[in-house]
Every structure is written in structure tokens, then in C-alpha cells.
Amino acid sequence: MKILSPFSNMYALLDCNNFFVSCERTLDSTLENQPVVVLSNNDGCVVSRSNEAKALGIPMGAPAFKYKDLFAEHRVRVFSAKFELYNFYSQEVMKIASKYVMKHEVYSIDELFLDFHGFRYFDLEKYCIDIKNKIKVELKGLPVSIGVAPTKTLCKIANHIAKKEPIKYCEGVYIMDSKEKIEAALKDLDVGDVWGIGRKLNAKMMDNGVYKAWDLLQKPEIWIRKIMGIHGVRMINELKGIPQLELDKASPKKSIVVSRSFMKMVTNKEEIAERIETFAIYCAEKLRKQNSCCKVISVFIQTNRFRKELGEYKDGFSIVLPNPSSSSIVLAKYANSIFEAIYKEGFHYKKAGVMVSDFVPDNERLINLFEKDVDSKHIPIMKAIDKLNSKYGKDKIRLGGMSGKNTYGRAILSPEYEEFLKNNILPEANYRFH
Template identity: 90%
Template sequence: MYALLDCNNFFVSCERTLDSTLENQPVVVLSNNDGCVVSRSNEAKALGIPMGAPAFKYKDLFAEHNVKAFSAKFELYNYCSQQVMKMAKSFVLDYEIYSIDELFLDFHGFKYFDLNQYCCQIRKQIKDELKLPVSIGLAPTKTLCKVANHIVKKNTEKYSNGVYIMDTKEKIESALKDLDIGDVWGIGRRTAAKMMDHGIYKAWDLLDKPEMWIRKIMGIQGVRMINELKGIPQLELDSPSAKKSIVVSRSFMKMLTNKEEIAERIETFAIYCAEKLRKQNSCCKVISVFIQTNRFRKELGEYKDGFSIVLPNPSSSSIVLAKYANSIFEAIFKEGFHYKKAGVMVSSFVPDNERLINLFEEDIDSKHIPIMKAIDKLNSKYGKDKIRLGGMSGKNTYGRATLSPEYEEFLKNNILPEANYRFH
């Protein structure tokens, strides 16, 4: 048996760990620049607030029903996720971290365990120690685990212990007959529409189709999905794959026309890329920069451009990457446009202890290593961006205007250690 542990309304639940008065209150968490709703409490869902709702369109509803809206606290969510994963994986021998709030657990070999009781114990420990509610769905395959977890969340009163085990043919058939085709793991919006055109509205309907038809519509992945839905495992637990690139990009809260202001953002993004490289003990050989206007405001003029530079020596120095990012920006920037988004990407990684130095270029990185280590150590101790390069303004890049006073105090007192876990 596999299990899928999923944190309930994760971002909202993290907010409630800071402020217990938010319990049983309608709460939403907003995306970058406080633009859209990315997490909702059950109370907010009951008010009809959809996922992805533009915050400005629901401003009156928020005021009418006293909905608490918060800017996303990415540092907190990342940290809370690490704590949940660390605690949950201690109960098993094998696991797969699927996303920031989802974890697959492998219960093969737990023959003499009462899995319902065991999962209730996992759930209780996470709730008691971390104050975060989770749901756990168990089934013979990973795809059916997704279905089982969906059932737990959909029927909270029936499964008040937050655990559901789908371990018989009867349970699987009943679940698939009730599951909309669009809710099957791996079926996107377009594929779901195509399925409904062929009279497939529920997951169970899909099992009646011949394999040749499935191959034609969905390829070999579709055949594997069918087997998974039948309870025949096709997907094993995966280990996180190595990163191939790091991207830091943002949509600006307002369109920018000032060259110096955009250049400062570009340099800041490059510095953040460098910090992430050093955190994983690697260097990059390529840096890319892009800028673009607002595609929804074509009357203001459209423009987007970007290109890459191969560095003379692999680097993780904030100074070096900021310098090259700025040189690319100077080459692609054009006056007279209203810019809405920009970003920096670093790629072609090598371990920092395996750098091959160009004999014909000065290795500036070696001079910067002590400085970078000192900056990282001080920022880890006193808080993000407390020590920064002169080209950075020190303003946050997320445009978070509605951070709670509790969180500001939280960050100021440096309660959060630096998160160092990568999610895929």
C-alpha cells in the first residue's frame, strides 16, 4: 500500500500557526503582488471565493464577511513544509516528496500494522506538534492514493479522523464511479474536454475503453494511468531529480518605465540566484536575463527580449552574476515601453569544488568566496538581506503589502532558520 499525506489548505493553515484567532474564520492567502487567491480556508470556500480569484474583484465581499487576506509568507511555508516532511517520513522507510504540501509514503512491508491506526498516529503527531492539519489517503497505487485523499477532503464529517483506506475492489469501483474525469491525476483540462466529447464523464467510464483507444488519445502514459486506476502499480516512488536551472522572476506590482528601477530588480534577481547556488554548493556556467511588457495592455506597445551569456569561469558570486546580468539588461532594454515582468535564470551547473578555470581569464570568484561566505553567514543570523550589495534597494521582490504584524515580528526576531530544501 501507498499513502498520500496532504496538508489541508496549507498556506492558510500556516497562517493559523501564527495567529490562533484565525481558526474557524474565513481566511485567504494572496499570490505575488497580492494579486490572486492561492489558498482558502473552508470558511472562505463556503463564501464562494474561487481559487485564483483576483483579489480586487472580491474586495467588497472580503469586507462584507470580514475575510482575512494575507500576503504569501513563502519563508514560513517552506519551513513548515520541511517540518511536516521530516516528521512524516520518520514513520516509514521509503517516501517521495511530491510538492510543498504533499508526500507519498510507502507502506509495503507493514503487513502486521493497523495502517488506519498508524496513519492516525502520524496525523495526530503533526497536528499536536506543528499545529498543521493533514489528510491521508491509502491505496494500492499512487494514482488511487490521490483519489482516496480527495475522498477524505470531500467528506470531512464521514472521515473525521482524516484517514481513508481504499483497499478493496468495491471501494475502488465506488470511488471511480463518483470521480469526475477532470479530477483524475494526470488528466488536464484539454484532455478532460476531449474525454467528455467521447462520453467519458467519470473515471469509471474510462476503464470501459479499449487499450488501443487509450493509446491513441493519451499514449503510453494513458495505459499506465488505466492500470493505476485498476489497482495495478505502474508508478514507483521517485527521488528528487537534480536541478538543471534556477529562475528568479517577478511580475511587478505596477508597470515600470524607469531604467534604473528595472536594473535594480534585475541585479537583485541575479543576487538571489547566486545565493541559491551557494546554498546547494554549486556554480553556474550560463546566465540569462529577460524583460517583457504587459501582454494585456497592447495599446501601450509590446516588447520582450532576452539572451544568455556563457561565463568565462563557473561562478556563484553575487558580484559576478549581478555584473553580467546588468550587462545583458543594458543590451536588451529599450526606452519608451511599460515593463511588467523581468527575470534572471542561471543554468549549466557544476559542483563548486569541481570548477574548471579558464587559463586565459582571471578567476575573480576565488577572491569573492570569503566575502560571500561572510554575507551568507550574517544574513542567516540577522535575517534576509540585512547585509546586501549596494545595487540592491532592500525592498522585497514579492510586493507583499499585507504581511501580518505577527509575521513581521516573527522575521525580526529571526525565529525561522534558513530553509534549505528543494521541492520539485
């Protein structure tokens, strides 16, 4: 049997390439090899770019209105974010990749750590290529890169190399399986690109003559402790190939938040109230989906912090419910009462949100003997609404206070995708973007 690594155990980081853009390309094959960007909530900023768009100098986070002329000049295809689609593909990628290992950690919507402990006698390169090809075939060509190394920090670097040199690593897989490879990678990597080193710390490193990740390893431990504390010592060990970070288990959600920045500042009280009620109802839907109830509901509103001349105001508070609830009717009612208490006339509001917290399983609800329990009457109705919306499309059946408008402020969605959602082709994701 072939032993690929002198290290006893290895990890892998699977990362979806230009994820949002790649998801767009699964819907439209003509987008291949074309400059494509995806915009944030309210179509404000660029949050995903194809390699062709990057080559045009379009930076991440670029305000869309400032690059409008460049988009037109170079025929850049611009899309509103299809959050439901990205959530769906994220879950499918995780589902496929996780079947290849005993342990994994979902790090972000487009990143997944895989634990290759016990795989020492496997041909890991071939194994990772199999994972990559499986995802590509099952998910309409969705591209991923995989970096393998003895620590999670080195996995980040290995994945970076696989993406940085796609021609050299045409399979999109790089195995950092020797001390020589680690040393070469660290000598080439800017210290600011090391996982865990932010902008301020990077500036401090540069001031002390630390320009590359390899330079950091040459510093004495006493200096590392002084500048970075125990976190720095762990980082150094990770860079040396000594694992310090194990895979994290997914922890149960402690709260659910639905919040949005409005496309335009809002002064109409009824319009904000409708959004608050809608957000509360979405929280209730998510609670029922995970078979939970909440004990606490919170609401907040705030003005535009970048327009101080219009007046600044923000407020919010929480209510402890008399009985744990997942009823859309109950949560909308209490959200509205909080909104009435915190709303002030005369301001231009930019953002609002609702949060529910302190969860209990719905089959373990303890009812207050001195309070009427209305959930028992509402739940059959709620389940019927959920079932109908699952069959005919989101918000087909809704409470009277909801307008039915989308909460993301997305203008650049194709009629085909709107129909796609209405027909419920995509299953509801386990989380939303906020």
C-alpha cells in the same frame, strides 16, 4: 496479525489541508473557523482559501480587487503570502512524515507520497493516524489528510475522499484497501477529477459518454490507446490497482530562477536594473547554499502581454562565464551587462528575471588559465555576508546596488511577521516561489 489489504503493496498520499491558510492559523489561533484567504505575488489573486471562504463562493484564482466588497461584507481575513513560512512548514512536514517510511517522494510543496511496501501486516490506518497526529502536535495544529491505496493515482482519489467527507473520516485518513472500495470511489468520481486528465481531455471524454472514472474502465483498450495513447493504458491500470508509477527520486537542480511580475508596470530603467541585480544576488546566495557554482547566467525582461496597446517587447540572452562562479558581485555584474544589452526605452515593463545554470560543485571548479579568477577573492566576503545575514536577518548586509525592498510585492503583512523574519526565527528554505 491483521492483514488490512488484499493488495501486496500500498502507497499513501499525504496532503496538507488548505496549506497556506493552515500555516497562517499556526501564527494566529483566532483565525480558526473564520473565512481566510491568502493572496499571490503582488497581492493579485486568491491562492489559498479556508473551508469557510470556499463556502462563500470565493473561487481559486479570484482577482482580489473583484472580491473586495465580498471580503468586507463577510469579514474575510485577507493575507499576503508568507512564502518563507510556507516553505518552512513544508520542509518540516516532509521531515516528520519521511521518518515513518524507507522511501518517499516530495510531489509538491504540500503533497508527499509515502511507500508502504513491506507494511502489509501493519495496521495502516493507525499508522497513518500516528503520522497525522505527530505533525499536528509538532507543527502547532497543522492539519493533513492521508489517502492510502495500491497505486499513486488511487492514492489521489483516496485523499480526495478523506478531505471530501471529513465528518465520516474524522481522523482525516482513508484506506482504499479493497476492490469494492475502489469501484465505489470510481463510480462517484467525475472523470475530470482523475489525476492526469486535463480540461481538453475531459471534454473529449464527455463527448464519448465517459462521465465518471468508472465509465473509463468500461472502455476497450483499443479506444483508450486511440484517445490517450500509452499514457491512458497506464492510467487505466493504475485505476484498477495495478501500479504503473513508482516513486520518483529527487533530481538535482539544473537551474535556479528568480523572477517577479512587478506590482505596477515600470518604465524607469534604474528601477528595473536594481531588480535584476537583486535577482542575480539571490541566485548567488542559493548557489552558495548548495555549495555550487554556475557556468551560465541568463536575464530576461518583458512587457505586459495583456496591454498590447502600450507596445510589446520581450528579450533575453545568456552569457557563459569565464570561470564558474557563485559570487554575488560577479553574477550581479554580468546580469547588469546583459540587461544593458537587451533594455529598450519607451516600454512599460511588467516582468523580469535571472536564471543561472550549468552547475558544478564549488570544490571542482576548473579555472580558465587565460582569465583572472576573482571568485577566490570574493568568496571570503560572500561567506561573511551570508553568516551575518543568517544571524541578523535577510539582506541586512547587501551590495550597494540593492534597495532592500521585498521582491514579492506583499502589502498585507503584519508588523509582527516582519519582525519575525528580521529576527531570523525561520531558517532559510531550500527554494523560493517564483
